[in-house]
Amino acid sequence: MSGHGTPIPMTSRPCGPLKGEANVPGDKSISHRSLILGAMAVGETKISGLLEGEDVLDTGKAMAAFGAEVINHGGGNWSVHGVGVGGFAEPDNVIDCGNSGTGVRLIMGAMATCDITVTFTGDASLNGRPMARVTDPIALFGAQAVGRVGGRLPMTIVGAKDPTPVRYEVPMPSAQVKSAVLLAGLNAPGQTVVIEKEATRDHTERMLAGFGAEISVEQSDAGRVITLTGQPELKPQTIVVPRDPSSAAFPVCAAVITPGSDVLVPNIGLNPTRAGLFTTLREMGADLTYENEREEGGEPVADLRAKFSPNLKGIEVDPARAASMIDEYPVLSVVASFAQGETVMRGVKELRVKESDRIDAMATGLRLNGVEVDEGDDWWIVKGLGHGNVPGGATCESHLDHRIAMSFMVLGMAAQNPVSLDDGGPIATSFPIFEPLMAGLGTDVVRG
Template identity: 60%
Template sequence: MSHPAARPLKGCPSPALKGLATVPGDKSISHRSLILGGMALGETWITGLLEAEDVLNTANAVRAFGASVVRQGPGAWKVSGTGVGGWRRPEDVLDFGNAGTGSRLMMGAMATTPVSAVFTGDASLRKRPMKRVLEPLTLFGTEYEAQPGGLMPLTVKGAVQAMPVTYHVPMASAQVKSAMLLAALNAPGTSRISQTTLTRDHTERMLKAFGANITVGPAEDGGEVISITGEAELKGIKIAVPRDPSSAAFPLVAALIVPGSEVTLTDVMLNPRRTGLFDTLKEMGADLEIRNAHDAGGEMVGDLVVRASQLKGIEVPPARVSDMIDEFPILSVAAAFAEGKTVMRGLEELRVKESDRLAAIIAGLRANGVTVEELPDGLIVHGMGVGGVPGGGSVVTHLDHRIAMSFLVMGFAAKSAVMVDDAAMIATSFPVFESLMKDLGAVFEAA
């Protein structure tokens, strides 16, 4: 897939942000809706799907395996699945663009069906570690051939006679856990997948909704064990995708740091394993209120009302990291406008995201006059208070959408505009980011 040419962009000092905004559908739920719909019997009707590049690449891959995936209208999609184990061999290479979640989950979904497929992606995805998913999948009988270091392009050969497995996920990764659960669907008997750190549980919730026999219980080490029965028969369902808390993080922090702002973000998912950023910002003194909380299809959603606040630095509890792993770039920007030091540890996973996200955060902060100490597993940001961040720097995004959005947000509240070297990649997760922020009053300038 060819990406558009680099598009430098500046986030400029902005007036108070005001208004109501609805961020796109949740990316994690969108990927899983398409994949499980493709593995189910009958029709799955999805509303509120995130129509960003990453998710559309997953839709194309599900289609390539033989399911019918049809867009009915904005955010409305119908998937007619093949049943578990019914996927056929794709005729062409599967190109996932920048979609780490889509590619890893699809490896799991096909791993116990006796077909083979070739996986590739953009320059960023081809650098990301896939062995962490591929190696445990071999326990089912799956085989693979990858580039040195377990990188894409790679070929996955699904197990001819799949076996159930017992596996402990060694790192805090919902993607590895989810790939194993999807693979277990077509392995006879019961597979048991355990984790010490509790990661986002969208796959478990959705598998239950589709009719899988799945139970979650406590493990002796304080983690949990997920048991799932294979040769499952999933049945198509209706899914209303809640709004993405990771996307909501950007207008939310913008409203906190631009003086005089008040913004309401509607129908945001409040799954307790995804709200670590909201909890952290509240501890830092954010005026953040949740209204109208209610259940929508097994996930809690609600409206976030956020007002400009004087934040104070804190030490983020390492136990919270897995609940907010994608939000550390924007939290680091919030920390720059806080009073005092914000300490973040336990961020090793950030070294293997779309970029070495930890290095990119530190370089971006320093380029804009913020003092930051690098730790082996994190960073300490020395806050400069409201209006205290100089800005004026240029940030290298390394094709990372969250780095791009975070530093554009910094520009709205800094003394001088902040430039990112490429805003084109924002389309992978939040295609309406610029228009949504402009509607609230934010100022951008082509660089």
């Protein structure tokens, strides 16, 4: 059962060459942060290219519930009239973050140092995910959290009346946790310091600097040290959201494994903390090229061209790269199925606590479709069959997880037989135009 309504079965059939431009949606990570920081600034922030998936729309509704004026002007153009740092009003109702772990964790951080009480909930998937990784550090500021057993939603957060700044070493690579602590630090006096042993996506740091916060990043023996001076007056910005590399992963990977394909993904964000998949695909022998490389709003951007790559080789993916591509491992495992030899993925235990247990979900579905997979707590190995040799033909479970659903649809495009899905409904949470976009390139994905 989808967390967003009646299940939507889907089937992806083997297709001909994929051709054309894939105009994927705006980057989800940057879209969430644009709305939240816009709400914490004083004045009007203008956003173009916002991803209008359910996850981001839920964040926009939350900011409106906190007192910001959030306006949809159409065509991905939005404006946010912010209430300033520490200016959040107490919402009248429960904040429903739908399927979005990013949304709920960032919003918890942003409100944790405001003198308000907020109750959060989500869909069945989100309500099963652990929140202690955020509620533990925000408690150091003085916030209190009461939730279900295991630190799960629904959960009520009582914001700190007199917040104190903290020094926090993130125990696992997590941009969500780092960002939640930094957002909480905005309304704490003095300096909040976050230390991460492994670098994770740095959109929050880049955007905080753009909004006028005093923030510095240094490398030390302890790792990456981020220092934020609290209680600034954030200045409204004009933000052009680059297109989402995580969404681009699906047409790019489909092109790489489908004979005769040549797909251009324009204006894709190539932040080095996000582009690990493309580096990995190139190491496997994928024909990927960057065109028109440039910088927009402090973020590196390029047009990415992906072509069919018949001689893919299995590799051992550098574990240090995991944080830069954690959401892309499911679709990478699909590409690995069409490579020659084993693709080894280590240091990926974070996949066990995403919208689903993504290692188990992908391993189970790939096995049903004739691909051998070995797995452990924080590793898995896909034993590739080579181009044209993946049987397909099975029905897979999405587990209420949009990336699992889309990954299996990509598998069906190049397998010998169609691949079906029990429920493709969750796709709308992050990639609402997935079906028409892929159809425009020449795929054969149907509902029912």
